[in-house]
Amino acid sequence: MxxxxxxxxxxxxxxxxxxxxxxxxxxxxxxxxxxxxxxxxxxxxxxxxxxxxxxxxxxxxxxxxxxxxxxxxxxxxxxxxxxxxxxxxxxxxxxxxxxxxxxxxxxxxxxxxxxxxxxxxxxxxxxxxxxxxxxxxxxxxxxxxxxxxxxxxxxxxxxxxxxxxxxxxxxxxxxxxEPSHHDQVLAITSHLPHLIAYTIVDTATQLETSTQSEVIKFSASGFRDFTRIAASDPTMWRDIFLNNREAVLEILGRFTEDLTALQRAIRWGEGDKLFETFTRTREVRRGIIDAKQA
Amino acid sequence: MxxxxxxxxxxxxxxxxxxxxxxxxxxxxxxxxxxxxxxxxxxxxxxxxxxxxxxxxxxxxxxxxxxxxxxxxxxxxxxxxxxxxxxxxxxxxxxxxxxxxxxxxxxxxxxxxxxxxxxxxxxxxxxxxxxxxxxxxxxxxxxxxxxxxxxxxxxxxxxxxxxxxxxxxxxxxxxxxEPSHHDQVLAITSHLPHLIAYTIVDTATQLETSTQSEVIKFSASGFRDFTRIAASDPTMWRDIFLNNREAVLEILGRFTEDLTALQRAIRWGEGDKLFETFTRTREVRRGIIDAKQA
Ligand SMILES: NC(=O)c1ccc[n+]([C@@H]2O[C@H](COP(=O)([O-])OP(=O)(O)OC[C@H]3O[C@@H](n4cnc5c(N)ncnc54)[C@H](OP(=O)(O)O)[C@@H]3O)[C@@H](O)[C@H]2O)c1
Ligand SMILES: NC(=O)c1ccc[n+]([C@@H]2O[C@H](COP(=O)([O-])OP(=O)(O)OC[C@H]3O[C@@H](n4cnc5c(N)ncnc54)[C@H](OP(=O)(O)O)[C@@H]3O)[C@@H](O)[C@H]2O)c1
The missing domain is CATH 3.40.50.720 (NAD(P)-binding Rossmann-like Domain)
Structure with a gap:
């Protein structure tokens, strides 16, 4: 043995x-x-x-x-x-x-x-x-x-x-x-998701105190998942962002463009654009389930 | 009985x-x-x-x-x-x-x-x-x-x-x-998280095909949680954004400001600012765990 x-x-x-x-x-x-x-x-x-x-x-x-x-x-x-x-x-x-x-x-x-x-x-x-x-x-x-x-x-x-x-x-x-390829792929699969989760939770902490307690109360509607990610170790994540700056800033730029497009669609009531985007993103989830990484 | x-x-x-x-x-x-x-x-x-x-x-x-x-x-x-x-x-x-x-x-x-x-x-x-x-x-x-x-x-x-x-x-x-208060609170706890999850997953779908399959492979590092949210029903979510426009755009504006500040901190290597933010957000998670909504 x-x-x-x-x-x-x-x-x-x-x-x-x-x-x-x-x-x-x-x-x-x-x-x-x-x-x-x-x-x-x-x-x-x-x-x-x-x-x-x-x-x-x-x-x-x-x-x-x-x-x-x-x-x-x-x-x-x-x-x-x-x-x-x-x-x-x-x-x-x-x-x-x-x-x-x-x-x-x-x-x-x-x-x-x-x-x-x-x-x-x-x-x-x-x-x-x-x-x-x-x-x-x-x-x-x-x-x-x-x-x-x-x-x-x-x-x-x-x-x-x-x-x-x-x-x-x-x-x-x-x-x-390749190290450079690793850093690019991880910038989208890990670093950007963490940055965004940290940001949205931080946005919530800046609301007035009474609203904040309600945010916690009603967090089961989506916010909660972000708080788990945004509870990750601050030292580790500071170091990651400082050390993968270029790849993170590059993918963050694309994200911001896409967010601006959705913002515009909401402002102008373009339901079709929203529906199209939300349908496309569903497919990715299926891919992850098929790849057994869900 | x-x-x-x-x-x-x-x-x-x-x-x-x-x-x-x-x-x-x-x-x-x-x-x-x-x-x-x-x-x-x-x-x-x-x-x-x-x-x-x-x-x-x-x-x-x-x-x-x-x-x-x-x-x-x-x-x-x-x-x-x-x-x-x-x-x-x-x-x-x-x-x-x-x-x-x-x-x-x-x-x-x-x-x-x-x-x-x-x-x-x-x-x-x-x-x-x-x-x-x-x-x-x-x-x-x-x-x-x-x-x-x-x-x-x-x-x-x-x-x-x-x-x-x-x-x-x-x-x-x-x-x-109050209905208006509900719509404000839910804009941050639910509507913004969904909008952001849809956006990041959409950003990923626009990468070249070879990178996309890697995104799915390595999704366990953070991205995966977003794909679950972004797999929600497109009709339901289109209707939510079209019908809570003001509150969503208002909180989205704050989020974008906060994201820009973090982006700047990354670009200029301001580790202290990142560390501070990431420490603050940890507290929110504790609040949710204490409130038994985790
Ligand atoms: N956590 C994750 O999800 C994850 C996933 C994949 C990869 N990683 C990577 O794995 C590495 C470790 O992460 P972790 O989550 O295991 O961190 P962790 O739980 O915080 O542990 C890191 C340990 O290293 C110690 N340390 C710091 N500087 C040191 C030094 N110069 N010499 C010896 N020990 C030192 C720390 O001590 P102090 O507490 O006193 O600083 C701490 O005990 C990081 O590079 C991270 O990027 C993490
Ligand atoms: N899903 C959630 O996580 C969640 C949580 C809290 C609240 N809500 C709210 O709950 C409501 C329902 O959501 P759901 O997730 O249960 O949706 P769902 O699973 O898609 O079911 C909605 C059902 O209503 C039917 N329908 C559409 N228009 C109708 C009409 N005019 N008359 C009668 N039936 C009609 C739909 O048929 P078709 O498929 O043919 O359209 C479908 O069978 C939404 O307003 C949503 O905002 C949802």
């Missing part, structure tokens, strides 16, 4: 929602011989210890020494400072990967620090919740969800295959993609 | 999602002695018959004759034409109500036709799904949800109490409100 783990030793940097879910999924599937953990937060480290997610270290260097795979799972804004520390500690032949929600900025911030002989394969699981921290993680988070890998040109394909196998054993489907 | 029903005879006009849910909830709670049904669609009538939702009639007049309560549950755009027909058939002392998602337009379209001696108490359950038709209904739809009643000035309070009791027995909490 004892299968060989895919990696003898995996280091996880950042043991929040995603990092702790990785630890649990690898434990459940016996995918790592050993899991070593570092987090900048003493509280997170203590929780990781208590939850028995792996061997918790107080220094990043100790968590990555001798690791065959290191996965960075911290907010994007923290990557730049990690670069030099990772450079010092990674062993030749190791794989350096991550789970960050944008990919060009990761290549920009970590790429220059990757030592000779280390395989740099950034990644991003399309899975998450609005909760944060080590207690929010669960082993099934990645099951049935996509994981995107964006290996830099010239990456050893055997290393990519090995990382792909890890994600697949955690239940994910894996797609290989 | 046989309780007296609240209304001996209830007529439902329009046996779609909401109408059929009403019929089921009233059957389950034995709240109506008899349920009579009319729908303009022969298909819906046949389904209502097959599902045994009540006594199905081919003419509106037969469904409302002798009814103690008539509930209109058709798209808002169909109300104006119903007015004269209702005027002819309603018996003195009857209550005329509805479930339409806007309320000023209902008062405008039906109000002038309400015969002397009939109590006109428009209503709106804050409950629904993205599905339509008699087969989509279920008895528990209104449970734990709010129902808003907007009686016109001078309405007999005993009639309002009786209608309130009906909604409460179907599991709802009831709130009494």
């Amino acid at each position: 004892t299968e060989t783990p895919i990696f003898p030793r995996v280091g996880i940097i950042g043991i929040g929602l995603i990092g702790s879910s990785l630890a649990r999924a690898m434990q459940l599937g016996r995918l790592a011989g050993e899991i070593t953990i570092f987090d900048a937060s003493a509280e997170a480290r203590a929780a990781a210890q208590e939850l028995d997610l792996g061997q918790v270290h107080d220094r990043l260097g100790d968590a990555i020494a001798d690791a065959d795979l290191v996965i960075v799972a911290v907010p994007i804004g923290a990557y730049a400072a990690l670069g030099p520390q990772l450079a010092r500690g990674l062993k030749p032949g190791a794989i350096l990967s991550d789970v960050g929600s944008v990919k060009q900025a990761v290549v920009r911030d970590l790429g220059p620090h990757v030592p000779e002989g280390v395989h740099f394969i950034p990644g991003h699981p399309i899975a998450g919740t609005e909760h944060s921290g080590p207690r929010a993680g669960f082993a099934e988070l990645f099951k049935g969800r996509w994981a995107i890998l964006t290996p830099v040109p010239g990456t050893d394909s055997a290393a990519t295959e090995r990382l792909k196998a890890l994600w697949e054993r955690m239940g994910s489907m894996v797609e290989i993609m | 046989t309780e007296t029903p609240i209304f001996p005879r209830v007529g439902i006009i329009g046996i779609g999602l909401i109408g059929s849910s009403l019929a089921r909830a009233m059957q389950l709670g034995r709240l109506a002695g008899e349920i009579t049904i009319f729908d303009a669609s022969a298909e819906a009538r046949a389904a209502a018959q097959e599902l045994d939702l009540g006594q199905v009639h081919d003419r509106l007049g037969d469904a409302i004759a002798d009814a103690d309560l008539v509930i209109v549950a058709v798209p808002i755009g169909a109300y104006a034409a119903l007015g004269p027909q209702l005027a002819r058939g309603l018996k003195p002392g009857a209550i005329l109500s509805d479930v339409g998602s806007v309320k000023q337009a209902v008062v405008r379209d039906l109000g002038p036709h309400v015969p002397e001696g009939v109590h006109f108490i428009p209503g709106h359950p804050i409950a629904g799904t993205e599905h339509s038709g008699p087969r989509a209904g279920f008895a528990e739809l209104f449970k734990g949800r709010w129902a808003i009643l907007t009686p016109v000035p001078g309405t007999d309070s005993a009639a309002t109490e009786r209608l309130k009791a009906l909604w409460e027995r179907m599991g709802s909490m009831v709130e009494i409100m």
